[in-house]
Amino acid sequence: MSTxxxxxxxxxxxxxxxxxxxxxxxxxxxxxxxxxxxxETLVLERGAEAGSKNVSGGVIYAEKSAPYTIDDxxxxxxxxxxxxxxxxxxxxxxxxxxxxxxDLTEIHENDTEWADAVLRRRMDSWLExxxxxxxxxxxxxxxxxxxxSGLLRDDGEIIGVTTDELEPITADxxxxxxxVNSELAREAGLMDWEEPDEWFQGVxxxxxxxxxxxxxxFDIAEDEGETHLFSGDLYEGVRGGGFLYTNAETLSIGNVxxxxxxxxxxxxxxxxxxxxxxxxLLAQWIAxxxxxxxxxxxxxxxxxxxxxxxxxxxxxxxxxxxxxGQMQAQGxxxxxxxxxxxxxxxxxxxxxxxxxxxxxxxxxxxxxxxLYDEGVMEKIRPALYDRSRxxxxxxxxxxFADRLVGSSVGRAGLDAMMRAGIVERLYxxxxxxxxxxDTATPYATLPTAIAKRHGEPIAEENTVSPPSLEERIGELTxxxxxxxxxxxxxxxxxxxxxxxxxxxxxSAKDFGGGCYREEVVKSNGHExxxxxxxxxxxxxxxxxxxxxxxxxxxxxxxxxxEFEQG
Amino acid sequence: xxxxxxxxxxxxFREGQxxxxxxGHLERGKTPTVMNPNDKHALRAxxxxxxxxxxxxxxxxxxxxxxxxVLREGMETVYADDLYLVSDRELAASDTWATAITLATALEExxxxxxxxxxxxxADGETGHTGPQxxxxxxxxxxxxxxxxxxxxDEGTVRxxxxxxxxxxxxxxxxxxxxxxxxxxxxxAPSYRQASHRLxxxxxxxxxxxxxxxxxxxxxxxxxxxxxxxxxYIGLDGSPTIVSSVDxxxxxxAEREATMVDPEDSExxxxxxxxxAPFAAGEAGDSRAAGD
Ligand SMILES: Cc1cc2nc3c(=O)[nH]c(=O)nc-3n(C[C@H](O)[C@H](O)[C@H](O)COP(=O)(O)OP(=O)(O)OC[C@H]3O[C@@H](n4cnc5c(N)ncnc54)[C@H](O)[C@@H]3O)c2cc1C
Ligand code: SF4
Numbered sequence: 001m002s003t004x005x006x007x008x009x010x011x012x013x014x015x016x017x018x019x020x021x022x023x024x025x026x027x028x029x030x031x032x033x034x035x036x037x038x039x040e041t042l043v044l045e046r047g048a049e050a051g052s053k054n055v056s057g058g059v060i061y062a063e064k065s066a067p068y069t070i071d072d073x074x075x076x077x078x079x080x081x082x083x084x085x086x087x088x089x090x091x092x093x094x095x096x097x098x099x100x101x102x103d104l105t106e107i108h109e110n111d112t113e114w115a116d117a118v119l120r121r122r123m124d125s126w127l128e129x130x131x132x133x134x135x136x137x138x139x140x141x142x143x144x145x146x147x148x149s150g151l152l153r154d155d156g157e158i159i160g161v162t163t164d165e166l167e168p169i170t171a172d173x174x175x176x177x178x179x180v181n182s183e184l185a186r187e188a189g190l191m192d193w194e195e196p197d198e199w200f201q202g203v204x205x206x207x208x209x210x211x212x213x214x215x216x217x218f219d220i221a222e223d224e225g226e227t228h229l230f231s232g233d234l235y236e237g238v239r240g241g242g243f244l245y246t247n248a249e250t251l252s253i254g255n256v257x258x259x260x261x262x263x264x265x266x267x268x269x270x271x272x273x274x275x276x277x278x279x280x281l282l283a284q285w286i287a288x289x290x291x292x293x294x295x296x297x298x299x300x301x302x303x304x305x306x307x308x309x310x311x312x313x314x315x316x317x318x319x320x321x322x323x324x325g326q327m328q329a330q331g332x333x334x335x336x337x338x339x340x341x342x343x344x345x346x347x348x349x350x351x352x353x354x355x356x357x358x359x360x361x362x363x364x365x366x367x368x369x370x371l372y373d374e375g376v377m378e379k380i381r382p383a384l385y386d387r388s389r390x391x392x393x394x395x396x397x398x399x400f401a402d403r404l405v406g407s408s409v410g411r412a413g414l415d416a417m418m419r420a421g422i423v424e425r426l427y428x429x430x431x432x433x434x435x436x437x438d439t440a441t442p443y444a445t446l447p448t449a450i451a452k453r454h455g456e457p458i459a460e461e462n463t464v465s466p467p468s469l470e471e472r473i474g475e476l477t478x479x480x481x482x483x484x485x486x487x488x489x490x491x492x493x494x495x496x497x498x499x500x501x502x503x504x505x506x507s508a509k510d511f512g513g514g515c516y517r518e519e520v521v522k523s524n525g526h527e528x529x530x531x532x533x534x535x536x537x538x539x540x541x542x543x544x545x546x547x548x549x550x551x552x553x554x555x556x557x558x559x560x561x562e563f564e565q566g
Numbered sequence: 567x568x569x570x571x572x573x574x575x576x577x578x579f580r581e582g583q584x585x586x587x588x589x590g591h592l593e594r595g596k597t598p599t600v601m602n603p604n605d606k607h608a609l610r611a612x613x614x615x616x617x618x619x620x621x622x623x624x625x626x627x628x629x630x631x632x633x634x635x636v637l638r639e640g641m642e643t644v645y646a647d648d649l650y651l652v653s654d655r656e657l658a659a660s661d662t663w664a665t666a667i668t669l670a671t672a673l674e675e676x677x678x679x680x681x682x683x684x685x686x687x688x689a690d691g692e693t694g695h696t697g698p699q700x701x702x703x704x705x706x707x708x709x710x711x712x713x714x715x716x717x718x719x720d721e722g723t724v725r726x727x728x729x730x731x732x733x734x735x736x737x738x739x740x741x742x743x744x745x746x747x748x749x750x751x752x753x754x755a756p757s758y759r760q761a762s763h764r765l766x767x768x769x770x771x772x773x774x775x776x777x778x779x780x781x782x783x784x785x786x787x788x789x790x791x792x793x794x795x796x797x798x799y800i801g802l803d804g805s806p807t808i809v810s811s812v813d814x815x816x817x818x819x820a821e822r823e824a825t826m827v828d829p830e831d832s833e834x835x836x837x838x839x840x841x842x843a844p845f846a847a848g849e850a851g852d853s854r855a856a857g858d
C-alpha cells in the first residue's frame with residue numbers, strides 16, 4: 001500500500017544515486033566500486049540469492065593488463081569464493097578413439113595473474129554478502145528476489161527502472177548488469193535477440209567426485225587444478241568444443257557450441273553432453289559405478305567478436321558484462337567474468353568522477369571512453385579480427401583450408417609442423433587465437449586431422465551412463481510461477497519455432513517432459529507440424545529467445561529454476 | 567511509533583508433537599509449547615508498522631516462565647526490541663477477563679504505546695476475547711479482521727482495510743485515532759513495495775537474529791505485585807467464566823483395514839484391480855445410463 005508513489009512525474013518516485021540490475025560479477029564489481037566512492041547504490045537481483053540463476057564453466061581470470069580484477073575489489077575472493085587455482089591446461093584433439101593432446105598452459109598463463117575454477121552459486125552468493133555490506137553503508141543495499149521488468153522513462157529519456165515487486169525507482173545511473181538476454185539492453189534498443197550466429201550455447205554438468213579422487217586421478221596437489229578442452233570429430237560437425245574443469249570436490253564438464261551450428265545440425269544438446277561424458281578419454285577421471293551428477297545447467301553466451309556493443313550506454317543507462325556482449329571466446333579461451341568485473345569497476349569509477357565534476361550525465365560517455373583507453377574493447381572485439389574475418393570466413397577460403405588440411409600436401413605440412421612443435425606453439429599464440437575463424441576448420445577439421453595422424457588410441461573403457469533428460473530435470477529445483485509463464489510462443493509453426501525442440505537444453509525430439517514438443521495437428525484433411533510449449537522445466541538459458549518466435553522474459557523475482565552449483 | 571504485540575503460548579497441535587492421555591485429555595507436560603499460530607498475523611502487522619514507520623516493538627505475554635521461549639520465537643519473527651512476561655502463580659487459571667485486566671495494566675506500565683496488536687483467536691481456547699477485552703480495559707478504539715494497514719503519524723491516525731463480518735468478499739476501510747488496537751486477520755498481507763522498506767527488513771532480520779540469541783537480557787518479568795494488581799481481580803478469583811463441562815468428541819466408529827501392495831508386484835496389483843472392479847463397474851454403469 002503506497003500513498004506517495006505511482007502518481008506519475010519522476011520526482012514522486014523513490015530515488016537512489018545508482019541502481020545496479022544484476023548481482024553477477026559485473027553488477028557486484030560496479031556496486032562495490034560505486035559504494036567505495038560513497039555513491040548511494042541499490043542492487044536488484046532477480047534470484048532468491050545471487051548465483052541461483054547463473055551458470056558458467058567456469059574459470060575466472062585475473063589479467064595482468066586489466067585495470068581491475070576481482071581480487072582488487074574483493075580482497076578475500078580467492079580464499080572464500082573460488083574452488084581451486086588452475087595450474088595446468090590441455091587441449092585434446094579427438095578422431096574417433098584416437099587422441100592427440102597439447103599443453104595449453106602457455107596461452108593460459110599469457111597475461112594471467114591467476115586463474116581459479118569457480119561454481120557460481122557459491123561465488124555469487126559470497127559476493128552478494130560483501131556487496132550488501134558495502135552498499136548498505138551508503139544507504140542502499142542488495143535486494144534479492146526483485147526483477148527489473150523495464151526502463152522507467154520521462155519524456156522518452158531513461159530515468160530509472162520498473163520492477164515486478166516494487167514501485168518504480170529513479171536513479172542518476174542505471175547499471176544494466178543483467179547478463180546474457182539482458183531485457184534492459186533490448187528495451188533500450190542497444191542489443192537485439194535476432195541472429196543465432198552471434199551467440200554460443202553452454203551446457204554443463206557438475207559431477208561429484210570421491211574424496212581425494214581429483215588429486216589422485218589428475219595427479220595434482222590440493223592447491224593445483226586443471227582445465228581440459230576437447231575438440232575434433234566427437235560432435236559430428238557441430239561447431240564448438242568441450243571442457244572439463246576441476247573444482248574443490250567436483251568436476252564441471254560441458255560443451256560450448258555456436259548456436260547457429262546447433263540449429264543447422266538440429267543437434268540434441270543434452271545428447272552431445274553425453275557424447276563427451278561417455279568418451280573413452282574421460283574414463284581416466286570418471287567411472288560408471290560412482291558417477292553422480294549433481295546438476296545439469298545451461299546458458300547462452302554472447303560472442304563479443306560480433307556483438308560487444310561499441311558504445312553500451314543510453315541516457316542514464318550503462319551496460320556491463322554479458323548484457324553489453326563483453327564475453328570473449330577466442331579459440332580455447334572463454335573469458336566473460338573477468339571482463340564483466342573490469343567493465344563494472346570502470347562504470348563505478350566513471351560515475352564517481354562525473355559526479356565529482358558536477359555532471360553525472362557524463363558517466364556513460366566516460367565509461368565508454370575508458371573501455372577503449374584501458375584496452376578492454378581491443379581484447380573483446382579486436383580490430384584484427386574484424387579485418388581478418390572477411391578472408392578467413394569466406395566460404396571458398398574456408399573450404400580450401402579444410403581441403404588443404406585433408407590433402408597430401410597439407411598433411412605433409414602438418415606433419416612437419418607437428419615435428420617442429422609449431423602446432424602446439426600456434427595453439428599457444430594469443431595472436432593466432434584472436435584471428436581464429438568461426439568455421440569448422442579450427443573446431444573439427446584440423447583437430448581431427450591432427451588426431452588421426454598423430455594421436456594415440458585410448459585403451460580405457462568409459463562405463464559412465466549419464467542420467468536421462470527426464471532425470472536431469474527431476475533433480476533441478478523450481479519455484480514455478482503457476483499461471484504466469486515467462487515465455488510465450490508467439491508463432492507455433494514448425495518453421496518459426498521448431499528449432500527449439502532440439503536446441504532447448506531441456507527438450508528433445510520424442511521427449512514429452514520438456515519445454516518444447518513437436519506436434520502434428522490434423523485439420524481439414526491436411527496435417528500441420530507445430531510446437532507445443534510448457535515453461536515449467538525451463539532453465540532460463542535464453543536459447544529460444546533467439547531461435548524461436550517467442551515473447552521472452554525472465555520469471556518474476558525468486559521464481560523459476562534455482563541452481564545450487566551454477 | 568511504539569507498538570506492542572500480545573502473544574500467547576499454546577500446545578503444539580501439529581501431528582507428532584501433541585500428546586493425549588488414554589481418556590483423550592491433552593497432556594500439557596508432554597506437549598511442547600509454541601507461539602499461538604494466529605499471533606503470527608499480529609506479528610506480521612506489527613513488523614510492517616515497524617518497518618514502514620520505525621520505532622520500537624514490545625512483545626508481551628502472560629503465562630508460566632516457560633513462555634520465555636515463545637517470546638524468543640516472537641522476537642525472531644517480529645524483530646521485537648523488548649520482551650515482557652507477566653508471570654505469577656496468582657495469575658494461574660485466569661479467564662479472558664482476568665487476563666485482559668492484567669495485560670491492560672501491564673501495557674499501562676510500559677506506557678507510551680501507540681498501537682496494540684493482538685492475534686485472532688488462540689489455538690487452545692478459540693475464544694478470540696482477550697484482545698478486544700484488553701482494548702476495552704484500555705478504552706482504546708479497536709479495529710478487527712484487519713487485512714491491510716497504514717499509519718499516518720503526522721495525523722495521529724491509523725487507516726485499515728478490514729473484512730466485514732470476517733467475509734473475504736466484503737472489505738471496508740476504516741480510520742481510528744491513535745492509540746488504537748488492531749486485531750489482524752489471517753488474511754493480513756504485509757506490503758513492502760519500496761526498496762527502502764525491504765532494506766530495513768533485511769537490517770532487522772540480521773540485528774534481531776543476534777539479539778534473540780540472548781533474549782533474556784531484553785526481557786522484563788513482572789508479577790502481580792510489580793504491577794500493583796489486586797489479587798481479587800486476577801487469577802481464578804477474578805475470573806467470572808465458568809467452564810461447566812467439556813464433552814470429549816466421540817471416536818469415529820469406522821474401522822478400516824489396509825493391505826500394502828508394492829506397485830512392482832504384478833500379482834498384488836492384479837488383486838487390487840480386481841478388488842476395485844466392482845466400484846469401477848458401478849461408475850461405468852452410471853455414466854452409460856446417463857448417456858442413454
Ligand atoms: C557454459 C558456460 C561456460 C562459461 N565459462 C566461462 C569461463 O570459464 N570463464 C569466464 O570468464 N566466463 C565463462 N562463461 C561466461 C560467463 O559466465 C559470463 O560472461 C559472466 O557470467 C557474465 O557476467 P555478468 O555479471 O555480465 O552476468 P551474469 O553473471 O549472467 O549475471 C547477471 C545477473 O543479473 C541477474 N538478472 C538478470 N536479469 C535480471 C533482471 N531483469 N532483474 C534483476 N536481476 C536480473 C541474474 O540473475 C544474474 O545474477 C561461461 C558461460 C557459460 C554459459
Ligand atoms: S524454454 Fe527456452 S529459455 Fe527455457 S531452457 Fe528451453 S530454450 Fe532455454
